Amino acid sequence: MKRLIFKFRYYLFILPGLIFLGVFTYYPIIWATDLSFKRWNLLCPKPKFVGLENYIKLIHNDVFWLVLKNTAIFVTVSIFPTMFFAMVLAILIDERMKGRVYYIYSIFYPTLIPMAAAAMLWVYIYSPNLGILNILLAKIGLPKLGWLGSSKTSLWALIIMTFWKNLGFFMLIYLAGLQNISKDLYEAAYLDGAGWWKRHYKITFPLLGPTTLFVFITAIILTFRVFDQINLMTEGGPGNSSNVIVYYIFENGFKFIDMGIASALTTILVGVLLILVLIIFGIFGKRITYEME
Amino acid sequence: MKERKYEILLKSLTLHIVSFIMILPFVWLVSTALKSPEEVFTQHLTLLPKKFMWSNFPAIMKAAPFDIYLLNTVIVCAGILAIQLILVIPAAYAFARLNFPGKGFTFILFVIQIMLPLEAIIIPNYLIAKALGLLNTRIGLILPFVASGFGTFQLRQTFKQIPASLEDAARIDGAGHFRFIWYVLIPLSKPTIITFSLISIATHWNDYFWPLIITEVDRVRTLTIGLGMFLQQESGSDWTLLMAATLYVCLPIIVLFLILQRTFIKSFLTSGIKG
Amino acid sequence: MKLFKITLILVALIFVLTPIAHAKKVTLKFYYPVGVSGPLVKVINGMVAKFEKQNPDIDIEPIYAGNYNQTMQKVQTAVMGGNPPDVAVVEISELYSLLAMDAIIPLDKYINKEGGKEFLNNFFKAFLGNAYGTDGKIYGFPFQRSTPVFYWNKDMFKRAADKLKAKGLDPNRAPITWDELVEYSKALTIRKGDKVKQYGLIIPGGWNDWIFEAFARQNGSQLMLADGKTVTFDTPENLEALKLWVDLMRKYKTCPVLRPWNITPDDFIGEVTAMMYYSTGGMAKIRKTAKFNFGVAFMPKKKQFGTPVGGGDFHIFKKIPKSHQDAAWKFIKFMTNPEMAGYWSRESGYIAVNKKSYQQPEMIAFLKKYPQMTVARDQLKYAYPKMMAVNYQKIRNAMTTNLDAALEGTKTPEQALKDAQREMEEALKQ
Numbered sequence: 002m003k004r005l006i007f008k009f010r011y012y013l014f015i016l017p018g019l020i021f022l023g024v025f026t027y028y029p030i031i032w033a034t035d036l037s038f039k040r041w042n043l044l045c046p047k048p049k050f051v052g053l054e055n056y057i058k059l060i061h062n063d064v065f066w067l068v069l070k071n072t073a074i075f076v077t078v079s080i081f082p083t084m085f086f087a088m089v090l091a092i093l094i095d096e097r098m099k100g101r102v103y104y105i106y107s108i109f110y111p112t113l114i115p116m117a118a119a120a121m122l123w124v125y126i127y128s129p130n131l132g133i134l135n136i137l138l139a140k141i142g143l144p145k146l147g148w149l150g151s152s153k154t155s156l157w158a159l160i161i162m163t164f165w166k167n168l169g170f171f172m173l174i175y176l177a178g179l180q181n182i183s184k185d186l187y188e189a190a191y192l193d194g195a196g197w198w199k200r201h202y203k204i205t206f207p208l209l210g211p212t213t214l215f216v217f218i219t220a221i222i223l224t225f226r227v228f229d230q231i232n233l234m235t236e237g238g239p240g241n242s243s244n245v246i247v248y249y250i251f252e253n254g255f256k257f258i259d260m261g262i263a264s265a266l267t268t269i270l271v272g273v274l275l276i277l278v279l280i281i282f283g284i285f286g287k288r289i290t291y292e293m294e
Numbered sequence: 295m296k297e298r299k300y301e302i303l304l305k306s307l308t309l310h311i312v313s314f315i316m317i318l319p320f321v322w323l324v325s326t327a328l329k330s331p332e333e334v335f336t337q338h339l340t341l342l343p344k345k346f347m348w349s350n351f352p353a354i355m356k357a358a359p360f361d362i363y364l365l366n367t368v369i370v371c372a373g374i375l376a377i378q379l380i381l382v383i384p385a386a387y388a389f390a391r392l393n394f395p396g397k398g399f400t401f402i403l404f405v406i407q408i409m410l411p412l413e414a415i416i417i418p419n420y421l422i423a424k425a426l427g428l429l430n431t432r433i434g435l436i437l438p439f440v441a442s443g444f445g446t447f448q449l450r451q452t453f454k455q456i457p458a459s460l461e462d463a464a465r466i467d468g469a470g471h472f473r474f475i476w477y478v479l480i481p482l483s484k485p486t487i488i489t490f491s492l493i494s495i496a497t498h499w500n501d502y503f504w505p506l507i508i509t510e511v512d513r514v515r516t517l518t519i520g521l522g523m524f525l526q527q528e529s530g531s532d533w534t535l536l537m538a539a540t541l542y543v544c545l546p547i548i549v550l551f552l553i554l555q556r557t558f559i560k561s562f563l564t565s566g567i568k569g
Numbered sequence: 570m571k572l573f574k575i576t577l578i579l580v581a582l583i584f585v586l587t588p589i590a591h592a593k594k595v596t597l598k599f600y601y602p603v604g605v606s607g608p609l610v611k612v613i614n615g616m617v618a619k620f621e622k623q624n625p626d627i628d629i630e631p632i633y634a635g636n637y638n639q640t641m642q643k644v645q646t647a648v649m650g651g652n653p654p655d656v657a658v659v660e661i662s663e664l665y666s667l668l669a670m671d672a673i674i675p676l677d678k679y680i681n682k683e684g685g686k687e688f689l690n691n692f693f694k695a696f697l698g699n700a701y702g703t704d705g706k707i708y709g710f711p712f713q714r715s716t717p718v719f720y721w722n723k724d725m726f727k728r729a730a731d732k733l734k735a736k737g738l739d740p741n742r743a744p745i746t747w748d749e750l751v752e753y754s755k756a757l758t759i760r761k762g763d764k765v766k767q768y769g770l771i772i773p774g775g776w777n778d779w780i781f782e783a784f785a786r787q788n789g790s791q792l793m794l795a796d797g798k799t800v801t802f803d804t805p806e807n808l809e810a811l812k813l814w815v816d817l818m819r820k821y822k823t824c825p826v827l828r829p830w831n832i833t834p835d836d837f838i839g840e841v842t843a844m845m846y847y848s849t850g851g852m853a854k855i856r857k858t859a860k861f862n863f864g865v866a867f868m869p870k871k872k873q874f875g876t877p878v879g880g881g882d883f884h885i886f887k888k889i890p891k892s893h894q895d896a897a898w899k900f901i902k903f904m905t906n907p908e909m910a911g912y913w914s915r916e917s918g919y920i921a922v923n924k925k926s927y928q929q930p931e932m933i934a935f936l937k938k939y940p941q942m943t944v945a946r947d948q949l950k951y952a953y954p955k956m957m958a959v960n961y962q963k964i965r966n967a968m969t970t971n972l973d974a975a976l977e978g979t980k981t982p983e984q985a986l987k988d989a990q991r992e993m994e995e996a997l998k999q
Contacts, residue, residue: 008395014388014471015400018381021441026407029418036418043669043960064970090312093305100306105559106552107313110320113551114544115500117518121540122323125533128832129825130841133322136339144764150774150827152977165316177563197301218409226413229502233522236638239774239827240973247413247503254417255507255642257963258649258670263417270414278409331858335839357610358633424650510632510643511598523635533835 030271036264043258055265064241065249065266071156072245075227079160080220083167087216088209090168091175092201105176109169116166120233123162124149127234152242155235159243162230167223171216178212179205214285221277225270246270323544326537334533350538357535359512360542363520370435370516371498375491377440382490386449387475391461401450407443413503420507429508435516439498445490452486453479485561492551492558499547517543595896596628600647600657602640602713602881603633612916620903627896637881641666641962648672648886655889656897658881661699664709665797665959668702673884675706679898692905693946695878696922698954703797709882710901711922713913715849716876716952717783718945719743719869723862725757725767725843732756743844743866747787747813750869754823757843768842769823772814774976775830778968779879779955780846783868784810786875786953792968793956798997802968803990809871811975811982818976826976837863848879849945852918856939865941867948874951880919920945960996967992 012019037055041048059065094104111119126132127148135145148158182205190200228247231237237244237252244252246266254263321341326334327350329343354360388394389401412419419438428434456479464474480487502518509515521543524536551558599617603609610633617629634640637660644657648670659667667673680688689697696711721743726733730740733756744750754769772780782792790806793799801807817824828836834851836842838859846868855863867874883904885897903909911926913919915935926932927946936943958964967989975985 011388011392011394014384014392018385018404018441018446019400021381021437022403022407022443024422025412025419025438025441026410026415027403029415029422030410032418032421033415043666046670090309093309097302097305097309100309102555102559104309104313106555107317110548110551111316113496113547115502115518115521115547117500117502117522118540118543121521121524121536122319125326125537126319126322128533128835129828130832130836130839131334131533133318133339140339147826150829152973152979165319168316173562180563222409222411226411228413229518232502232506238969238973240970240977240979247416250414250417251503252966254420255646256638257960257966258645259963260417267415267417271410274409274414275406278406332860335835335858420646429650429652507646510600510634510647511630512632523633 030268033264033267033271036260037268039261039264041260041264042262048261051261055261058262059265059269064244067241068244068246068249071241071243072225074156075160075163075245076221076224079163079167079224080217083164083171084213084216084220087168087171088175088213091172091179092205094172095176095179105169105173108172111166111168112170112173114166116229117233119162119166120230123158123230124234127158149235149243150239152239155239155243159227159230159234162234163224163227167220171220174216174219175209175212178209182208214281218281225274323537323541326533327541328538329534331532331534347534350534351542354535354539354542358520358523358539360517360520360539362512363515363517364546366432366435366514367499367516367518369432370501371495373432373436374439374498375494377436378442378445378494379487379491381440382442382445382449383475383480385446386453387471387479389446390450390453404441404443404446407441408447412438416503416507419504423508430511430514432514434508435501435505435514438504439501442494445494448486448490449483452483456482485564488557488561492554492561495550496547594626594628595892596630597655597893597897597900599629599631599900600634600640600644600654600659601631602635602637602658602660609917612913616904616909616913619909620900623903624896624899627899629900638962644672645670651888653886653888655893656883656885656900658713658883661709661878661880661882661955662957662961662965664699664702664882664884665957666961667884668708669959672886673708674887674894675702675708676710676885676898677706680707683902691907691924692922693920693924693949695949695952695954696920699878699957700882709884710905712881712883712901712904712910713850713917713919714878714880714882714922715919716878716945716948717780717846717868718849718948719844719866720837720847720855721844721864721866722837722840722842723864725840725861729757729843743864744869745867746869747871751813751817751821751823754817754844755821758821758823765822765825767840768825768836769844770817771828771833771836771842771845772817772824773830773833773845773847774827774973775969776848777827777972777976778965779877781807781810781814781968781972782877782956783846783875784813784871786877786951787868787873788871789873789875791953791956793958793993795954797956797958800990800993800997802993803986808982808986811972811986815975815978815982819978827973849918849920850880852942852945853916854918856918856941863941865944867944867951874948876948876952877955878949878952879955914942918942920949958993958997963996964993967996 036048038050038052039048040051040054090108094101097104126134129135129145129147129150132148134148138145146154149155186204187200190204195203226247227245228251231243231245231248232251235243237248247270250263250266250270253259253266325341325343328346328348330345330347333340333344385404389397389404423429423434423438428437460478461474464478469477500518501516502522505516505519506522509519521539524539601613603613613631617631621627621629632643632654634643640657641659641663644654644659647653653672692711696714697707700707700709700711702708726740733740733753736752736756738749738752738756744753750770757767757769758765759767778792785791785807788806788810790801790804792802792807794801818826833845833847834854837845837847838855840861852865868876883901885894885901904913905923907923907925907929910921910923911929911932914921914926915932921927921932971980971985971989971992974980975982980988
C-alpha cells in the first residue's frame with residue numbers, strides 16, 4: 002500500500018487541475034452524450050429516453066445543414082486569410098524596426114477589445130445609413146450594402162469583423178516565431194542574389210512551420226466557438242444565414258428550451274473537435290510527441 | 295543586407311495603410327462617443343465632434359451600475375488568474391520534470407482541453423453550475439476556467455528547457471519541490487508566466503457567453519454583459535451612449551496593456567508561444 | 570514572496586466579496602425587458618422608487634434583461650434553474666409557454682379581492698385578450714402595451730405635394746388603404762440614377778411577424794386561431810399581404826429589404842424614409858429627436874382596419890413564498906393605477922392600459938400638445954389579441970425566417986407561407 006501511494010505521490014501536483022478538468026470538461030461531455038438520447042424540452046419537462054430521435058430530427062432539419070455549412074464557411078474563410086496576412090505583416094514588421102511598436106499596437110489592439118464591445122462598434126459601422134462603411138461606399142460611388150440586414154452579406158460581415166479582431170493576435174505569434182530564425186540565413190541568401198519573395202519563400206515559410214501549426218490550432222478553436230458577435234449582431238439571422246453551430250446550440254437550449262436537441266448538437270460538435278484533434282495528432286503527431294519528450 | 299529604396303518605401307507604405315485601416319474603427323468609436331445624438335443623424339462624415347459631449351460618460355454611469363460591473367470584472371479576472379497559476383505551475387512542473395505512471399495519458403487530457411472550449415459544452419456546464427449552486431455567483435464565473443490546458447502546456451515547455459544542472463544544484467542545497475519551483479523555475483520562466491497572465495486577463499476580460507448564461511442580477515454581472523444589455527430595445531439604439539459605454543468597457547484593458555507595453559512585447563517575443 | 574502574497578490577497582478578496590448580504594424585507598426580483606441604456610430605465614427606476622417609498626417593507630430589484638427575446642430566455646432559464654423571478658414583464662405571446670412550464674400563478678384571487686369584473690373594467694379590453702389561459706383563468710396583467718402604428722413625415726409629404734397631387738393623392742394625410750400605400754410610397758421615393766436617395770416606406774425586419782399579423786388582420790385573416798393550436802399562416806389573404814410586401818421591396822423598390830428593427834427609427838428621424846410601420850414604443854424617442862413635423866395614423870386597411878396588440882404583461886411566479894406573491898400583486902396594482910400608467914405612457918409612448926389615466930388633467934394636457942399619442946389608443950377599436958402558442962420562440966423563428974426568405978427573394982411567397990405553416994405545426998407537435 003505504502004509503495005502504491007509512493008508511486009502515485011506526484012499526482013498531488015496535478016490532482017487539483019485534473020479535478021477541475023473532470024468537473025467542467027470531461028464530465029459535461031459524458032452528460033451531454035447521455036442527454037442527447039433523451040427527450041427533454043418545454044413540453045416534456047422530465048428527461049425521457051428516446052434513442053436516436055434527436056439525431057434523426059436534426060438530420061431531417063434543413064436549418065441544421067445550413068448551420069453546418071455556415072460553420073464550415075466561417076471556419077475556413079476566416080482561418081486561412083487571417084493566417085496569411087498575419088504572417089506577411091509579421092515579416093514586414095520584423096524587417097522594419099522603425100515605428101515597430103506603433104505598428105504592432107495598431108494591429109494588435111482589436112484583440113484586447115472585448116468581443117462584445119467590438120460587436121457594438123461593428124453594428125454601428127455596418128448600420129445601413131449612419132454607419133461609416135456605407136457612407137464611405139457612397140462617397141466613392143459604390144452601392145450601399147445591407148451588411149447585417151441581408152442574408153447574402155450577414156455571414157461575410159461577421160467574417161470581416163472577426164478577421165479585424167483576430168489578425169493582431171496571430172501576427173504577434175508569428176512575430177515571436179520569427180525571433181527564433183537566425184538573421185544570418187537571410188544574409189547568406191541575399192548574397193546569393195535571392196530577392197525578397199524568394200528569401201522568405203525558401204527560408205521563412207518552412208522555418209515558421211511549428212508556429213503555423215500553433216496558429217492553425219488556435220484559429221480553429223477561436224472560430225469554432227464564435228458566439229458573442231453573432232448573439233449581439235445578427236442573432237443568427239436573417240433567415241439563419243449567419244447561424245453557426247455554437248449559436249445554434251444556444252438557441253435550441255436556452256431559447257427553444259430543447260435540451261435534448263441541444264445536447265445532440267453538443268455531442269456532434271465535440272465529436273468533430275475530437276476528430277480534428279486526432280487528425281492533427283496523426284499528421285503532426287511526430288512533431289508534437291517530439292516536443293513532448 | 296541592403297534594402298533597395300523602393301523596397302523600404304513599399305514596406306512602410308503597406309504597414310501604414312494597414313495600420314490606418316485597423317485603427318479607423320477605433321477612431322470612429324471615440325468620435326461617436328463624444329458626439330451629441332443630433333450630430334450622429336447628419337449623414338456627413340465628421341471625425342471631430344462639433345461639440346464635445348463629455349456628459350455622455352456620466353450619462354452611462356447613471357444608466358447602469360457600471361462601477362459594479364467593473365469591480366466584478368476585475369475580481370473575476372484576478373480570481374481566474376490567481377487560481378490558474380496555483381493549479382498550472384505545479385502541474386506543469388510535474389509534467390516537465392517528474393516521472394510517474396500515467397503521465398502521458400493525463401498530460402493528453404490537459405492538452406485536449408485546449409480544443410474543447412467551454413462554449414462548445416455550454417449546455418451541460420450550465421446544468422452543472424446549476425447543480426452546484428453556482429448560478430448568480432462570482433465564484434461560478436471563475437471556476438470553469440481555472441484549469442488551463444493551454445497554460446499547463448506552455449509552462450511545461452518552458453520548464454523543460456531549464457537545464458538539469460540547476461535542479462541538481464538545488465537538490466544538493468536540500469531544496470524540495472516547492473522551493474525549487476519558487477526560487478528557480480518561476481524566476482527563470484518569468485517571460486512565459488507574464489505572457490500567459492496577460493493573455494489570461496485579456497481573454498477573461500472579454501468573456502461574454504458564460505456570464506450571459508449564469509448571471510442575471512446586476513451585483514454579479516460583468517462589463518461585457520452590462521454592455522450587451524445596451525444594444526437592442528424596442529425604441530431603437532442610442533448610438534452616442536452605446537459607443538461611450540463601449541469605450542468605457544475597452545479602456546481599462548487597453549490602458550493596462552499600454553502601461554505594460556514594453557514588458558508585454560518583450561516577454562511575448564522572447565517567450566513566444568511555442569507549438 | 571511578493572507574488573505569493575499578492576496571490577493570497579487576491580484569493581482572499583474573492584471570498585470576501587462573494588457572499589451577498591440578505592435583507593430582512595421582502596425583496597422582489599423584477600425581470601424587465603429593456604436595454605439598460607434606454608431612457609425608460611430611469612422611468613422604471615423612478616416608479617419603483619416611488620413604490621418602495623409607499624411600501625417600506627418591500628424592496629424591488631429590477632433586473633433589466635435586454636430585449637423581449639433575451640428577457641424570456643432569462644426567465645426560462647431562471648425557472649428551469651429552480652430560482653424563478655418573483656414578478657416579470659414578458660412579451661404577451663409567451664403566455665402559453667409560461668403555462669406549459671407551470672411557471673406562473675392565476676391572478677383571479679387577487680382581482681376578485683379588488684372587485685372582480687368592475688376592477689377589470691378600468692382596463693382596455695383589447696389588452697386583456699392576451700391575459701387568459703386556456704382554462705379561462707387570468708394569468709397576465711397588461712402593462713407595457715403597444716400596437717404597431719403608421720408614422721409619416723409631414724414635411725416630406727409637403728415637399729412632394731405636387732407629385733402626390735398629380736396622382737390625385739392628398740399630401741395632408743397618410744394613406745388609408747393598401748392601394749394608396751403603394752401609390753404614396755412610389756411618389757415619396759426619390760431616386761438619383763439607380764440609387765435610392767429617400768425611401769417612401771420602411772416595413773422593418775426583426776419583428777416583421779408582428780407587423781405581418783397586422784396585415785393579416787387588415788385582410789380579414791389571422792396567423793393562428795385563438796386556441797393556440799390551429800395554424801392559419803398559409804391562407805390566400807395572408808398570401809396577398811406577403812405579395813404586397815414583396816412588391817414594395819422587390820418590384821417597386823420603395824421600401825428597403827429587412828431594415829433592422831432597432832435602426833428603423835433612426836432612419837425615420839434621419840429622414841431616410843417618409844413613412845414607417847413601427848411600435849408606439851418608439852414614439853417618445855421620435856418626439857424628442859425628430860426635427861420635422863410627424864404624424865401618426867392608423868395602419869392602412871384592406872378589408873378593414875386591424876392590428877394585433879403587442880408589448881408585455883406582468884406575471885407572478887410559482888415556487889416563491891406567498892408573501893412575495895402578495896407583494897408582487899401590490900406592485901402590479903401600483904404600476905397600473907391611473908396615475909402611474911399615465912405617467913408611464915407619457916414618458917415611453919406606450920398606451921396607458923388604465924382607461925382612467927386618460928381622464929387625468931396631466932394626460933389631457935399632454936395629449937393636446939401631442940395629438941399623435943391618441944392615435945394608438947383610438948386604433949384599439951380595431952385591435953385583436955396577438956397570436957399565442959406554446960413554444961412561441963420556435964414558432965416565431967419559423968415565421969420570421971420564412972418571411973425573411975420571401976422578402977429577400979430566396980423563396981416565393983407561396984413557398985414561404987407553406988414552409989412556415991409546416992414548421993409552425995411541427996413546433997406545436999413537439
